[in-house]
Amino acid sequence: MSQTPPPGASAIGQSPSLTRLAAAFLGLLHGHVELFGSELQEEKTRSLRLLLLAGLALVFGLLLLLGLSALVLILAWEDYRQQAILGLCLFYALATLYCAVRLYRALDEDVSPFSATLEELARDRERLLP
Secondary structure: OOOOOOOOHHHHHHHHHHHHHHHHHHHHHHHHHHHHHHHHHHHHHHHHHHHHHHHHHHHHHHHHHHHHHHHHHHHHOOOOHHHHHHHHHHHHHHHHHHHHHHHHHHHHOOOOOOHHHHHHHHHHHHHHOO
């Protein structure tokens, strides 16, 4: 006659492997969360630095344009007042259009800020799936 295993015997035999599987899963999850956190901190620092530099560049650029515009108007005030004003307006319009196009292209080409985390998740998925 065959013996039937006591109830719960099969669960006891699988318990260490389930524990190891859960531990491995938690280890992977911990690594990914850690990587995501460090990338998030790097992106925050990088974004703040870029914002500060862009703000300062904008302020100094506007001061320079104001000074150069005043110089051009002072030099051309007597003879070519209207042409100088029109030329400055045209220059500013072209510069604005150029910057807007470059900004639009830069926003389109932006890469994912968490590419390392996404690559690691893809590698783990390839390892776990047959």
